[in-house]
Amino acid sequence: MKKFWEMKQSANLNEAEIYIYGEITSSKGDEGDTTASSFQKDLLALGEVKSIKLHVNSPGGNVFEGIAISNMLKTHKANVVAYVDALAASIASVIVAGADKVIMYENSMQMIHNPWNIVAGNAIELRKHADDLDAIAQSSIITYLNKAEDKLTEEKIRQIMDDETWLSAADALELGLCDEIFGANQIAACVEGEIFEKFQHVPAHFRQSEPQETEYPITEERKRLAEEAKASALFYQQQFLGGM
Numbered sequence: 001m002k003k004f005w006e007m008k009q010s011a012n013l014n015e016a017e018i019y020i021y022g023e024i025t026s027s028k029g030d031e032g033d034t035t036a037s038s039f040q041k042d043l044l045a046l047g048e049v050k051s052i053k054l055h056v057n058s059p060g061g062n063v064f065e066g067i068a069i070s071n072m073l074k075t076h077k078a079n080v081v082a083y084v085d086a087l088a089a090s091i092a093s094v095i096v097a098g099a100d101k102v103i104m105y106e107n108s109m110q111m112i113h114n115p116w117n118i119v120a121g122n123a124i125e126l127r128k129h130a131d132d133l134d135a136i137a138q139s140s141i142i143t144y145l146n147k148a149e150d151k152l153t154e155e156k157i158r159q160i161m162d163d164e165t166w167l168s169a170a171d172a173l174e175l176g177l178c179d180e181i182f183g184a185n186q187i188a189a190c191v192e193g194e195i196f197e198k199f200q201h202v203p204a205h206f207r208q209s210e211p212q213e214t215e216y217p218i219t220e221e222r223k224r225l226a227e228e229a230k231a232s233a234l235f236y237q238q239q240f241l242g243g244m
Contacts, residue, residue: 007042014050016078018043024061024069024091036068043072054082054099057187060090060111067091067139070098084108084169084178086187094140097147097177104169104178105185112144112157113164137161148176 006019025035046052054073060066073080073095082088082099089111096102096110104110114137144157152175160167160175172178 007046009046009049013047015053016046016049016051017053017055020054020056020058020092020095021085023059024066024095026062026065036065036072039069040072043076049078052076052078052080054080054096055085056082056088056092056096057084057086058088058092058095060092063091063094063136063140065091066095067143070095070143072098074098084110085185087111091140093177094143097143101180102147102172102178103180103182104172105182106169107184108169110167110172110177111165112160112167114161144177151176 006021008017008019010016027035052073079101080099081101081103082096084096084102084104086105086108087110088096088108090113093110093112114133141154141157141161145152145154148157156175167175167177169178169181173181
């Protein structure tokens with residue numbers, strides 16, 4: 001399985017690009033798996049870059065790995081600009097919120113919901129697990145509020161998470177989770193098939209098999225990464241989503 005991200009240094013050594021085009025995983029069973037630790041190693045290998053362009057098209061993944069990645073980007077010395085190429089769902093939306101600036105295409109979306117996991121146990125164990133999930137949610141709430149500043153209240157973001165909310169670019173801009181909107185993008189969201197069953201309110205246009213037309217050209221590199229993300233869909237079902 002391919003890495004869910006790719007980091008590339010441009011001809012200008014002061015700039016770099018990062019592509020997060022798939023799920024965020026929690027374990028590294030082989031060289032194809034991705035963790036926050038391996039992400040950090042590649043980030044350090046970029047050197048003292050001054051500018052990072054972060055391209056995201058992800059259904060989410062492990063909440064702790066995602067928060068760690070978000071914090072790495074937030075504390076990095078470079079100016080980090082995140083582009084939501086199609087979808088930043090679950091913990092991917094937290095990663096995006098760690099950037100200095102967030103740009104969304106007008107047909108892209110963010111999805112925000114509460115942490116979840118599949119558990120078994122007695123009543124005491126299940127109550128404890130629910131409390132643990134509430135604590136996990138708080139870490140994401142803090143990240144969203146830091147990004148949105150005075151445009152978003154804690155009460156509002158909690159309601160958004162409770163409802164599993166799919167935010168258009170315009171919605172995200174109004175809530176302070178996006179800073180600028182570009183024209184439509186041709187890239188299809190990397191959520192399909194059985195992954196849809198994990199979410200309750202998937203917008204109809206994300207279920208379309210054909211990408212929308214756009215005046216903006218798509219590079220072969222982005223096409224390749226999008227295909228790799230789609231190919232990993234079955235593997236994603238087996239990962240702990242962390243509700244993010």
